[in-house]
Amino acid sequence: MTDTPRAAQATPALSAQYAPGEVEQRRYEQWVADGLFKADSSSDKPPFAIVLPPPNVTGSLHIGHALDHSVQDAVIRRKRMQGYETLWLPGMDHAGIATQNVVERRLAGEGVSRHDLGREAFVERVWQWKAESGGKILGQMTRLGDSVDWSRERFTMDEGLSRAVLTIFKRLFDDGLIYRAERIINWCPRCLTALSDIEVEHSDDEGELVSIRYGDGDDAIVVATTRAETMLGDTAVAVHPDDERYKHLIGTEVELPLTGRRIPIVADAHVDPAFGTGAVKVTPAHDPNDFEIGQRHGLPSLTMMDEHGVITVHGPFLGLDRFEARPAVVAALRAEGRIVAEKRPYVHAVGHCQRCNTTVEPRLSLQWFVRTEPLARAAGDAVRDGRVRVEPPELTKRYFGWVDNMHDWCISRQLWWGHRIPVWYGPNGEVVCVGPDDEAPTGEGWVQDADVLDTWFSSALWPFSTLGWPDETPDLAKFYPTSVLVTGYDILFFWVARMMMFGLYAMGGRQPFDVVMLHGMVRDQYGKKMSKSFGNVVDPLDWIERFGADATRFTLLRGANPGADVPVSEEWVQGARNFANKLWNATRYGLAGGATVEGELPTEGLSTVDRWILSRLQHVIGEVDQQFEAFELAKVCDTLYHFAWDDVCDWYLELTKPVLTGDDAEAKARTRRVLGHVLESLQRLLHPIMPFVTEELWTTLTGRPTVVRAAWPVADKELTDDAAEREVDNLQRVVTEVRRFRADQGVKPAQRVVARLEGLEAAGLAAHEGLIRSLARLDQGGGDFAATAKLAVGVGVTVELDTRGAIDVAAERARLTKDRAAAEKEADQCRAKLGNPAFTGKAPDQVVAKIRQRLEAAEADLARISSQLEAL
RNA sequence: GGGCGCGUAGCUCAGCGGAAGAGCACCCGCCUUACAAGCGGGGGGUCGUUGGUUCGAACCCAACCGUGCCCACCA
Numbered sequence: 001m002t003d004t005p006r007a008a009q010a011t012p013a014l015s016a017q018y019a020p021g022e023v024e025q026r027r028y029e030q031w032v033a034d035g036l037f038k039a040d041s042s043s044d045k046p047p048f049a050i051v052l053p054p055p056n057v058t059g060s061l062h063i064g065h066a067l068d069h070s071v072q073d074a075v076i077r078r079k080r081m082q083g084y085e086t087l088w089l090p091g092m093d094h095a096g097i098a099t100q101n102v103v104e105r106r107l108a109g110e111g112v113s114r115h116d117l118g119r120e121a122f123v124e125r126v127w128q129w130k131a132e133s134g135g136k137i138l139g140q141m142t143r144l145g146d147s148v149d150w151s152r153e154r155f156t157m158d159e160g161l162s163r164a165v166l167t168i169f170k171r172l173f174d175d176g177l178i179y180r181a182e183r184i185i186n187w188c189p190r191c192l193t194a195l196s197d198i199e200v201e202h203s204d205d206e207g208e209l210v211s212i213r214y215g216d217g218d219d220a221i222v223v224a225t226t227r228a229e230t231m232l233g234d235t236a237v238a239v240h241p242d243d244e245r246y247k248h249l250i251g252t253e254v255e256l257p258l259t260g261r262r263i264p265i266v267a268d269a270h271v272d273p274a275f276g277t278g279a280v281k282v283t284p285a286h287d288p289n290d291f292e293i294g295q296r297h298g299l300p301s302l303t304m305m306d307e308h309g310v311i312t313v314h315g316p317f318l319g320l321d322r323f324e325a326r327p328a329v330v331a332a333l334r335a336e337g338r339i340v341a342e343k344r345p346y347v348h349a350v351g352h353c354q355r356c357n358t359t360v361e362p363r364l365s366l367q368w369f370v371r372t373e374p375l376a377r378a379a380g381d382a383v384r385d386g387r388v389r390v391e392p393p394e395l396t397k398r399y400f401g402w403v404d405n406m407h408d409w410c411i412s413r414q415l416w417w418g419h420r421i422p423v424w425y426g427p428n429g430e431v432v433c434v435g436p437d438d439e440a441p442t443g444e445g446w447v448q449d450a451d452v453l454d455t456w457f458s459s460a461l462w463p464f465s466t467l468g469w470p471d472e473t474p475d476l477a478k479f480y481p482t483s484v485l486v487t488g489y490d491i492l493f494f495w496v497a498r499m500m501m502f503g504l505y506a507m508g509g510r511q512p513f514d515v516v517m518l519h520g521m522v523r524d525q526y527g528k529k530m531s532k533s534f535g536n537v538v539d540p541l542d543w544i545e546r547f548g549a550d551a552t553r554f555t556l557l558r559g560a561n562p563g564a565d566v567p568v569s570e571e572w573v574q575g576a577r578n579f580a581n582k583l584w585n586a587t588r589y590g591l592a593g594g595a596t597v598e599g600e601l602p603t604e605g606l607s608t609v610d611r612w613i614l615s616r617l618q619h620v621i622g623e624v625d626q627q628f629e630a631f632e633l634a635k636v637c638d639t640l641y642h643f644a645w646d647d648v649c650d651w652y653l654e655l656t657k658p659v660l661t662g663d664d665a666e667a668k669a670r671t672r673r674v675l676g677h678v679l680e681s682l683q684r685l686l687h688p689i690m691p692f693v694t695e696e697l698w699t700t701l702t703g704r705p706t707v708v709r710a711a712w713p714v715a716d717k718e719l720t721d722d723a724a725e726r727e728v729d730n731l732q733r734v735v736t737e738v739r740r741f742r743a744d745q746g747v748k749p750a751q752r753v754v755a756r757l758e759g760l761e762a763a764g765l766a767a768h769e770g771l772i773r774s775l776a777r778l779d780q781g782g783g784d785f786a787a788t789a790k791l792a793v794g795v796g797v798t799v800e801l802d803t804r805g806a807i808d809v810a811a812e813r814a815r816l817t818k819d820r821a822a823a824e825k826e827a828d829q830c831r832a833k834l835g836n837p838a839f840t841g842k843a844p845d846q847v848v849a850k851i852r853q854r855l856e857a858a859e860a861d862l863a864r865i866s867s868q869l870e871a872l
Numbered sequence: 873g874g875g876c877g878c879g880u881a882g883c884u885c886a887g888c889g890g891a892a893g894a895g896c897a898c899c900c901g902c903c904u905u906a907c908a909a910g911c912g913g914g915g916g917g918u919c920g921u922u923g924g925u926u927c928g929a930a931c932c933c934a935a936c937c938g939u940g941c942c943c944a945c946c947a
Contacts, residue, residue: 017909184945202944209947225947238947272946280947288945349873349944362945397876398942405943493943525884525896527940558895559885563877567884571896578909589906638886638894653906661905736913742901743913749902777904826891838927847890847928854891 018584020548036708037147039087041474048084049479053487056095061140063522066540070553072486077688081712091154096418096455154466156458163436164465165419170435184288187363188353189309193414205350211341215254224276229325233304236282241267266297285364368412376403379500391517392563402493411454418452460498463512482513489518517631525569550690551577561634580693587697593660595676602670610674611724613652621715730795737793738776754802763795790871792864823861830855
């Protein structure tokens with residue numbers, strides 16, 4: 001057998017290029033078949049649990065999910081390797097309004113409305129959709145390589161979670177934290193349901209502010225509004241109590257135009273005298289502020305619009321849509337001479353339905369609410385007192401701003417898809433909340449509330465309902481509180497704050513998770529948001545198919561520091577694909593060169609180069625551990641990328657070629673063992689980021705069954721070696737400088753360059769002359785050696801070269817002159833600093849010492865460069 | 873209207889008090905026996921502007937100019 005590192009001969013097992021498609025599916029199926037992702041709640045190992053933020057069953061996973069999942073998978077895979085009992089629990093969210101809308105749209109394509117089907121049949125259709133869409137999502141997760149425990153998959157509407165919903169609803173109800181009330185809520189006239197505050201998105205829209213005169217003569221009062229049509233529902237005009245202009249009118253009545261009704265003028269401190277005319281029309285049934293004013297003054301609430309936004313008051317406007325009614329009302333007022341100021345454009349914030357973008361209508365209606373004050377305070381305290389850590393910490397301010405100013409949460413939705421509100425109404429006005437173990441009341445006249453709960457109500461239970469709550473299951477005991485919640489900062493409020501509220505409430509004050517890791521949004525290579533209309537959307541499956549799951553994950557994780565948005569592009573995923581291939585080839589080469597993991601790692605007789613790479617490896621392990629603990633996955637990627645590509649591939653593999661092809665069998669054996677160790681350690685370190693290629697390589701290299709449960713590398717201080725690092729660092733500088741010279745001089749690689757190396761001893765490189773010569777392609781100086789260039793390489797080494805007359809003296813002289821100027825400048829700067837008593841007096845000793853060293857180095861460079869210039 | 877953040881190489885970003893960095897892009901030279909999805913070399917930034925603190929500022933402070941996001945019931 002031959003020892004030469006010829007890949008083709010020695011390793012038919014690895015092809016010349018990494019082909020992810022061939023590897024990924026096979027590996028994933030094996031992992032699942034072997035139960036490697038299954039958690040054991042009876043294990044003695046310390047627990048580490050993540051619940052997957054359940055994707056909505058509205059469609060398929062997008063690149064943002066791929067980021068979210070990649071972060072979690074990286075974190076959990078490392079913990080699994082570290083010996084924790086890991087649980088990553090998968091599942092999906094029924095996503096009430098979003099899913100209902102999707103299915104309704106599909107039905108519309110068939111010319112059917114949900115009302116044609118009826119409630120039961122419609123819900124059945126949604127379940128069909130869920131089966132279809134959910135299956136697609138699960139398939140995508142396997143393609144990404146998610147190491148989730150499939151045996152514990154949950155759905156927010158499955159039986160167990162429904163029981164959890166009933167349980168907590170009943171408990172909140174009994175504690176007086178859920179109530180039913182007639183309030184102004186956000187209403188979507190298209191979805192025909194109430195919305196919570198967070199389901200409303202505000203945008204600055206241009207409206208028209210018109211001023212309308214109410215009343216006549218001395219009693220006339222002018223109000224301004226952007227929503228003229230609502231004057232039909234006015235039941236008062238309000239002014240500030242101290243406003244001298246209107247004091248005399250307070251308590252009187254004016255005639256409301258177009259209606260013939262007379263309405264009172266009331267004084268309310270809410271009115272800003274400086275805005276507009278200082279007088280406000282009051283429409284309690286259609287404006288939240290006006291509702292408050294109405295409550296304070298006992299005003300009637302007059303509803304003048306139905307759930308579709310159509311005018312319901314009798315008269316010329318009856319049956320008009322709200323947006324048709326607006327100009328119609330203005331026109332009618334103008335005809336009566338009531339418009340006192342011309343309409344003027346006015347930009348103001350208008351709410352839109354998050355799901356369909358319809359302008360939200362504040363509407364007085366009877367809804368169920370959660371009294372959030374005590375829950376939100378606890379949710380804030382858990383972060384304030386450090387029980388829950390938020391990464392990045394900057395986002396805690398936003399979190400506090402939210403939980404400390406939370407309005408009561410409207411939880412009833414006039415939808416069919418969701419958890420039905422477990423409240424029954426009796427024939428005599430009885431209201432009964434039915435718990436999970438209660439019998440629903442039967443008999444004449446009893447009906448269940450028709451509404452369903454806000455989808456976030458069940459999502460808020462996710463970290464414990466999925467573990468079996470309200471039962472005291474082994475899973476709940478073992479894995480609650482979960483270790484970390486990973487999600488995008490965009491749903492900090494929607495979801496995280498609510499899980500905190502319900503988790504603390506349901507679990508006796510125990511937080512749902514110890515850490516919240518918030519990642520950013522995936523953007524394109526110019527930092528732009530991805531959007532269908534912009535055409536810059538990336539389909540993760542497309543990338544997985546073309547570049548592999550590992551490359552896709554690496555591309556995403558390479559930007560995934562806490563709170564940071566993640567720009568991606570096809571060029572970058574190509575780079576990541578190249579990286580996977582680089583690892584592949586490095587291992588292929590290692591195997592061909594006899595890399596092995598058998599036997600103890602030798603400690604005696606190691607070469608400087610071996611000691612150097614082992615030392616570097618220990619530093620890398622330390623850095624990566626730190627970065628992982630801080631969830632700085634972008635830094636993890638960066639550290640490992642450079643270690644793998646620069647240290648291992650570009651230098652270590654090259655530096656060890658002479659040994660591996662040489663005659664010293666013992667030295668060769670040692671290096672083979674070190675090479676094996678470095679490669680397999682690198683594969684273990686990269687496995688959380690790039691699970692597939694590392695699995696394929698590690699199992700091939702080690703002959704062991706899987707890297708999934710291999711031990712995570714631990715840094716060994718014994719193996720760090722500063723001297724070896726310095727030595728190799730010097731060696732690299734010499735080699736690089738010679739290469740630079742050759743490139744500058746246009747010396748062809750094949751062209752013979754005879755050289756004499758001086759000063760190696762002093763630089764500690766005496767033993768490495770051979771390596772330097774081979775890497776820099778320098779020949780031994782022969783009898784006809786005639787130095788034509790003298791090269792100082794900065795570590796006290798001088799290289800005299802004979803390039804057989806090919807030296808461009810002018811170019812080299814110019815470069816040296818430039819270098820000399822730089823060295824002079826450097827020396828001057830250092831001297832100036834050292835001559836400054838303020839600096840030497842106040843700066844730390846090590847800084848001063850550093851400057852001294854710099855000065856010495858600069859002076860040495862000056863001397864060397866000068867002599868070189870003379871020699872040229 | 874409040875709050876938060878960001879402006880560093882052509883692009884995307886790291887560095888956050890002691891000599892300006894990475895990836896990609898670009899330029900030059902190479903099929904050197906793991907890898908051309910590669911190898912070697914190189915150019916490119918007065919770190920948004922103006923002041924201040926400091927022996928020393930990309931880094932701390934202030935103002936300004938850009939820009940992004942979140943929250944918000946002034947008609």
